[in-house]
Amino acid sequence: MRAPRTAARFGAGLVLWVLCGVAAAANLTVGSKRFTESYILGEIIANTARKAGEAQVSFKPGLGNTAVVFAALKSGAIDVYPEYSGTIAFELLRGRSGTSMEELNRALATDGLTASVPLGFSNTYALAMTEAAADKLGIRTLSDLRQHAQLKLGLSQEFLNRQDGWPALQKAYGLPGRAQGLDHGLAYEALAAGRIDVMDVYTTDAKITRYNLRVLSDDRHFFPSYAALLLHRLDLPQRLPKTWTALTALEGTISVERMRAMNAQAELDGKSFAAVAQGFTGGQSNTEQARRAGFSQRLFGDDFARLSAEHLLLVFGSLLASCIVGIPLGVWSARSPAARRAIIPVVSVLQTIPSLALLAFLIALFNRIGMIPALVALFLYGLLPIVRNTHSGMTQVARGLKQAGAALGLRKGQILRLIELPLALPTVLAGIKTSAVINVGTATIAAFIGAGGYGERIVAGLAVNDNALLLAGAVPAAVLALLIEGVFSMGERWLVHPGFRST
Secondary structure (H helix, E strand, C coil), X not given: CHHHHHHHHHHHHXXXXXXXXXXXXXXXXXECCCCHHHHHHHHHHHHHHHHHCCCEEEEECCCCCHHHHHHHHHHCCCCEEEEEHHHHHHHHCCCCCCCCHHHHHHHXXXXXXXEECCCXXXXXXXXEEEHHHHHHHCCCXXXXXXXXXXXXXXXXXXXXXXXXXXXXXXXXXXXXXXXXXXXXXXXXXXXXXXXXXXXXXXXXXXXXXXXXXXXXXXXXXXXXXXXXXXXXXXXXXXXXXXXXXXXXXXXXXCCHHXXXXXXXXXXXXXXXXXXXXXXXXXXXXXXXXXXXXXXXXXXXXXXXXXXXXXXXHHHHHHHHHHHHHHHHXXXXXXHCHHHHHHHHHHHHHHHHCCHHHHHHHHHHHXXXXXXXXXXXXXXXXXXXXXXXXXXHHHHCXXXXXXXXXXXXXXXXXXXXXXXXXXXXXXXXXXXXXXXXXXXXXXXXXXXXXXXXXXXXXXXXHHHHCCHHHHHHHHHHHHHHHHHHHHHHHHHHHHHCCHHHCCC
């Protein structure tokens, strides 16, 4: 009887394993970069996939620049995102292939990726000036810029560092001068205000017409074609055939004019990216929802609960880890001068590393985006105040009190638990509070790698220069910081004996 029973168990386990594998496979994650057009195209891809009804579809918008989103695709953190043929050829593949689909895919196949489904339009890089300034100086082409070294250029950080960006363009045209880095969403206002003279644009940008800009002719044909398409995992068509059939139906459906109009709906008419995409994929979006909402509606929108939960997890998950590691390190550094000379400088250096640089390093280390690298980064940033304050609190405990405890027969652990930590607790709590407040603000950066939180609104607001959306992300983060301040003040009154309090 054992054999049939064993076989039945094995069969049941096999079926369960297969079902779990199918369930795991029936997921699709769509990503996007953090500029208007990529947000909209990402929403269109996600909506189209959802309508197929084959997979659970999630959308991770505004993941950052090209390198971050491409790393997420290679690691499997996302399955597909909208990209451009020129970017693939010159930025991702470093000029190792041509711009034909066949050449691109031969190079991409080594990473298990492929490019397909051209959407129907090309969005090429260009440089632009206001019509008034260009007329005054007689500038119509990129070559004309050579005669005007005094012009101030404000270029996006990505364009400044791309293989097909400013350094190569400057060399190809012999352009003089230096360029300053400026967020693309803010550059239009800076150009209109006269703070800069030249900026980089995408040829489908809606604001070109609104700000009456002249797109300078690429008279040496430096910029390649940037045909919009889908960059995706190689196994996607086989893994989700029904979804893939729906996505291939997007081929050739978006003209330059239509893309520019959709960008205008988001940037000029105030529609949400989701509402713009819904208008394209079918189904009429609610007029009230599509219209630019007031600040209170933005603040307490449908995503408020999700963003709050994500932000709280980022702040307190990393804070807990910082406490578990930081307090023992602080105790150790207080008891050992040799340990102090190693621990304090190391945790001090960790906090000086730029947040985006640390996130990029952690993405490469973990080979993934999202919550895990964000939590690790915040954990590392939170160590310094906790370690330093624990060390300070421990060293302020009078030696006579510790000697009295030893005279009473208390062991080292008991002296630590009954004398040193209670006396150091106000200082330790101050360090934890400082770490928590710092994490509230720093956690907004995590949105650049798809970890969510209030930073998601801030990143989206920067993309379209929407101050209300920016505030809808910044205000709850500020309120959370004030709440944490208040909670820790009350906690100190509850946890710390009145005789040990600093006030």
